[in-house]
Amino acid sequence: MNKVNLPSNQVENFIYCLEAVHNADTIQSTEVVKILEDMALKQDISSIYKACDTMEGLEESLSYLLYDDHNFKDYEIIYLVLPGDSNTILINDYHYSIEEIAELFEGKMKGKVIHFSNKKVLDLTDEESQYFLDVTGARAISGYGFQSQSMSSAFTIDRAFFSLFYENDDLRDVVETMFQKHYKLCKLLDFRLYY
Template identity: 50%
Template sequence: MPKKNYIYCLESVPDVETPGSSPILKGLETLATQYGITNVYKTCDSIEGFEEGISTLLYEDRHFKEYAVIYLVFEGRSNELKIDNYYYSFEEIAEFFEGRLQDKIVHFANTLQLDLDEETFQYFLDVTGAKAVSGYANTAPVLSTVLDNLYFSLSQEYDDVVEITETLFEKQYALCNALGFRMYY
């Protein structure tokens, strides 16, 4: 029986004080009810909120070792994350996680186009210690939550990122292709 792993989701929102219903939250609820995967959802609206969300995960969450996936839902451009109307490079984001993501997959929703060159993704993996970084290269008018949920459920079954990716493409080739799914490891 495969071990259960947690998923930590950090989503950028315009204002954390304004209540709202995120479609990502609905997807995470489905993930919990349909696949039985425990997840934690946080929001941020500033770089300080991003740092706080990451610090809480890294230093205060007693289940941190059990997280398989760090799921980041941020808008962006040219492989830069947009936080509070400022763009942060992958190198800058890597430094927030420096050396603390051993055996973790960092996954980006399709709100950010992810098409990294070898130097950038290798730097990210080397600095963070992550097992892999994944996301989508193509823009789409719908959120990637359906494919994300399948991907997360496969990460519970398989430890090998190549096996996860191959199985994902076997099950949802058209959707993977349309969204431009990418896995860097």
């Protein structure tokens, strides 16, 4: 095995992606996997991808990330590709509230940005977003007010958000730049960031 030594000032960018699928045991390459592979090649953003089909699978994937992956501190973005409504996610025909998700992540997301794709609407009140941030320790939670199964945010605006985030760590600047560079998509999908 060949090892490539990177300059010490070069920092790798990492995303941890959890996607809900119908059957996690079947080997499949989803559109999200293909996009993540393309991001690694074109945007120098590496990722770990896990598919889950149950809440237990989601918990196991999260436990693996927290306790077995020694690079966890390098993952600044946790990318959740989970269907659902405004304050719930849907896995295997069961709805889980944003509060249940917060409790699942309790104290484990210090400094992370939790980003939901537009497979679910993210529509939190100030109280709900503050609860989520306080319980999880996350730096921010982001997503979209417009849900679409036909127009995936992963193809366009998620990629832009991830790149901008790794170019500039200031979330306010990232959101401003998102709206400057991708105004139509931000408005169409109703991009939101709570911090």
